[in-house]
Amino acid sequence: MMTKHIEIKHHGAVLGVTGSCHELRVGDSGILIDCGLFQGTDYREDLDIDFEIEHIRALVVTHVHVDHVGRIPYLLIAGFKGPIFCTEPSAQLLPTMLEDALKFNDKYSKQQDKQILKQMKRQIRPLPYEQWQSLLGTDIKFRFQHAGHILGSAYVECEAAGQRVIFSGDIGAPHSPLIMEATPPTRCDVLVLESTYGDMDHESRVDRRLRLKSEIEQSFADGGTVLIPAFSLGRTQDLLYELESIIHDFGQDLAAPNVPWNKLNIILDSPLAIKITELYRSLKSYWNEDARKVLKQGRYPLAFDQLTIVDSHEDHLICVENITNSDKPAVVIAGSGMCAGGRVVNYLKALLDNPHNDIIFVGFQAEDTPGRVIVESGPRFGEADEPDEYAWVELDGERFEINAQIHKLNGYSAHGGQTDLINFAMAIDPPPKQIRLVHGETDAKLALQAKLQAMMSSVEVVIPLTEDVG
Template sequence: MSHTVDIKHHGAVLGVTGSCHEVRVGDAGILIDCGLFQGTDFREDLDIDFEIAHIRALVVTHVHVDHVGRIPYLLLAGFTGPIFCTEPSAILLPAMLEDALKFSAKHSKSVAKQVLKQMQRQIRPLPFDQWQALLGTEIKFRFQQAGHILGSAYVECDAAGKRVIFSGDLGAEDSPLIVNTTPPSPCDVLILESTYGDREHPSRVDRRLRLKSEIEQSFVDQGLVLIPAFSLGRTQDLLYELESIIHDFGQDKVAEHLPWHELEIIVDSPLAANITRLYGDLKYHWNQDAQDLLKQGRHPLIFPQLTVIDGHEDHLLCLENVLKSDKPAVVIAGSGMCAGGRVVNYLKELLPDARHHILFVGFQAEDTPGRVIVENGPRFDGVELLTDGKDDYAWVELDGERIAINALIHNIEGYSAHGDQSDLLQFAQAISPAPQQIRLVHGDLEAKLALKAKLTALLPDVEVVIPLIEDAG
C-alpha cells in the first residue's frame, strides 16, 4: 500500500549552514545530511531536536562540516542505522569529524573516540549511479556527481513513487580534480541549494593567472604571502593551480632573483595535510585532466617546491623560520575564515607589518575575523592603495588581542567550490519535464529571493517556494 510522502527541513532553511532534510513515507524515513550550524546560524545547543525513531538511514551528500558536523550528536541521540555516502566520502568523513571533535568542548576524548568508532561501523559506501533500496520501506535512492568537492553527490530519492532530488552543494564546471556535475533526471520535487543564488562568479579560466599576478605583486615588498584556506577542497585547488603555474612559468621571476620553480609553498595545517594525502589516495576518482597529469609524470598535489607541516612543534618552528628568513614564501594555513587554527598565529605576526600580504580566496562570513580583515584592511586595486578613508588604524581581534592590520589585503574571487546563479539555474532547467515544485534551501534570504525570481521567470509552471518563509505544501 502506497503512502503519502512528507518532506521536512531540519536545517539550512534560515541560512547557509546546518543542512538536514527528511523524507518520510508512513512509519519510515531517511535523513539527507546532518550538518553543523556556523557563522550567523551558529547554535550553542546542537543536540538533535527532532524525532529519529523512524529514521532508517542517513544519506550524506558530501563531507563539509555544514553537512556532516552534527552526525556525532545524531549517534549520541540513539541513531544506529546505516550512514550511506559515496566511496570517496567514506574515506574523507572520519578525518573531517575526527578533526571537528578535537575542538568540541562538549565531548570528552573518550566520548569522541567512541563516537568515531561507532560511525566507522555504520558507514556504507555506495558507487555513483547505483540504486539502494531500504528493505521494508517504499524508499530507494542513488548518488550522482555534484561537482562540488571530491566525492560530492546530489541524491535522487524515489519515495512511494514520487521522485525527489536533493542537490546537496552543486559545483561549477572545470574545477580542479573534480568530475563535472551529472545532468539531473526528471523529478517531482527539487530541493535546491541557493548559496550563490544572487551572484555570478568571475571566470575560472583566468583565475590561475590572477593568482600568479597577485603573488608576484606581493613579493615586491619582500615579505611573505599568507593564504587562509579551508583544509578540504580549497587547499587542494590552490596546490593544483600553483603546481600548474610552476610548471608553465618556472623560469619566470616571481620575485627579484627568485624564479617560480624555486618558490617554496608551505601548507601548515594537520587537517589539510591529511586531506591532501587522502585526495592522493583517491586519485582514481579525479577528473580526466588530473588523470592526464599523472600520466605525464606530474602530481598536482605533491611537487618538489611543496613543504607540508603537520605536528605542532614543526608549526612553531616553521613560523619562526619564515619570519627570520628574507626569502619569499607562500604559506597556506587553516582556517579559511581566520576564526581559529594555525592561521591565527601567522596573522598575529604578519598583520602588523606592511611588508606582508594576506591573500583571501574564499567567502568570508559575517562576524568572522576574515570578514573584518577583508573589509577594514588596506588593499591594492591594481592602481592605488585603498584604505576607505579611515583615519583610525584598522584592527582585528584574535585570541582576545587587538591586532593592527597594516599588511596589504588581496581578495581573489572565483575559487568558490559552489556553483553560481547560472550554474543553479542550468541544473534546474536541465530537468525535463520540469519538476512540479522547487524548494530553495541552504542560502541567505536575499540569495533565495533572487534565485526564486529567476526560476519563476524561466519556469513559470513550476511552484518555487522557500520553506519556513512560505507554505511548502
C-alpha cells in the first residue's frame, strides 16, 4: 500500500521474468498493466485468471510479446469486457500474436478461439504516444511513452490520487534498428521497473552488425549451413534489417567460399515471423529516422532480393530437405527463438549432427528450453570417457547428438542492460519515492537493487516477494 488511496498489486512477473501483469487500484476502480503468459521455469498449466477483476476498468498493454499479452484470452473468458488500450502499432500486431498463441491452446475449441479473437478486436482501443487518456468515472489517467523495445512498445505513465506511477514494461537498449529510442521519464512517485538484465550489460549494439557478418563468414569457412533460431517479433526484423545493410555495404565481399554477400541466400522460414514482418513494413511511419532514410534510398530492408520466404508447410519440408542435401551456403532464420517448438526444430533435427553446420544464437535462452541445452552443451563435452557420453538435446521426445558448431552472439537482446535500466531510473527528477523491481530472476533483481540503492540513496528500492501484494 503506497497511500490510503493507491494500491499497486503484482499478479505476475514477480518470481521470474514472464507473466507480466500489474494492477493500479484507486478506491473501487483499477486498471491492469499487461496480462502475460508464463513461460520457461515460470510455466503454469492452469492459466485461468486467479485474481478479482470486477473492479478492473481497463487493460493497458505495454507491448505485444506473449509474456505480456498471452493471458488476455483467459482474462476475456473470466468476464473482462472493458477497453484494451495500446499504442497504434500494437493494435495492429496484437491480433496476429494472439491468433498464433491460441493455435497451441488445447483448452478451448477453434470456434471459441475465433470468438475470443473477435471479442478482443472489439475491445482494442489504439492511442497515440504522449496523449493522456482519462478513464471515465475514475481518478485515473495514463499515457504511453516510447520504450525502445520493439515496434509499438511503450512504458505507461499513470496519474491517480495526486500521484504518478510509471510501469516500465520492457525497456530497450539504444541503437536499435527500426525502433525509436526510449523517451527519458521526467518524474514519478513510484517506478515499477523491469530487471531482466539487471545484473549485466550487453555487448555494444553499435558494431554488432559487423560481428554478425564476421560470425557468418567464419561459419561458412568449412561449408555447411548457418541456422539462426529467432523470435518472430522484433529479433527477426532486426536480423533482416542488418543482413540487408551488410549486403548493401559489403555486397562484393565473400560471405562463403566463392559466394559474395550479394549472392548469398537468406531464408526466412516462420509463418508468424512472415506475418509480423509484413505488418512491420506496413507500419514504416513508426520506424526511426535512420530506417526511413534507408527507404528513401530505394532500398527494402525487410524485403530484399536475396531473401527467400518459406510460407507453407509443404515448402518448409522441401526446404529442410534441400538444405540438408545441398552444399550451397545459406542462412536460415526460423522460429522459435528458444527452439521449444516451431519450424526450427525440424532444421535442428536435420543439421545438428553435421560438424560443418553452425547454429548462431542471438537471444536469451531460458532455463529448461532446448536452446539453453544446446548453448551450454554443444558441440561436444570434450573427450568422452564412455562411448555413449556425448552432447545431445531432446527434440520431440527423441535425442539428437550435437556435432554442429554452436555460437552465441550477444548484443541482439531487445532488452536494455543494467546500465540502460539505471539510466532510465536516474532520469527521473526529482527521484521517485519508491522503485519496485519486477520481471527478473532473483540474482538480476538483487544486483540491480544494490546498484540503484547505492546511486539513489533517498529512494526505497524494493523487490516484491510474492504475487498479488499491495
